[in-house]
Amino acid sequence: MADALTIFLKLLSFLFMLIVLCGMVIHNLAFADQRARLMMSMEGLSKFGDRIKESRRTIVETEELGASALQDLHSQRQSPWQHGVEDTIGKSKKVLTAMSRRMSRNKWIIGTIIAVLALLLS
Template structure:
């Protein structure tokens, strides 16, 4: 996990360095070079966002402290630098003989910026949606764990109830056996008393006669 995080961080560092170098070339490039560099930089920004999303997932999986927020702030700073350079280069590289095309250039630049902002918002929405999905998955796992724990508790309670029922059944049988023995003892004692009374009466009769 740590090796994969380090790999993503190295890729991000190389990518941001490449973006910074291209921004430097953008300041002095021709119109054709500027358009090509701009497309490459936009592609690099998208790739950097993807890397940061993967890096954030790896950080969450490892439970380690995340540096993604700092990386995003750095990427935003580079993005602002790119916008500033792009706007300035678009302004200062206009041919005075073609000043009448300024409105078209400005419109294209505005559309490019709008598309860039739209892509950023889409990326943020996707990241937020992914975060919600992960949190929902974590909550679902916690609920399932809780249900599993409750199931085990119920099963243990049922086992104890069965053991208690068996103990009560044994106690009932023992009590019934003791009651039967007590009744038997009383019957035997009653029979002995009757026999003793008969013997006493017989002895008295023989004594009198």
């Protein structure tokens, strides 16, 4: 009877250690899964940050082109052959105004995205 009790206690102790070990394995697997998801999220954020940087470069280039176009239009307006240019200048002004609105909208969108990312990361 004592041998059966000893064997039973050893078996119970073994099962307890096995349960603890399984719990540790499950915890480590969950931790590894969370870490993998975090790494994927960080990679996605990095790519998104690169896209934002590229968008900013595009905005700066567009602003420079717009300023250059405005300077060209101003110099052409002061030239002696101004008689038929007024219509063209009006059309160009509309195009540049539309470009300016798009640039402003894009700046707001990028600012909003940055704010959302800042809120998500904090």
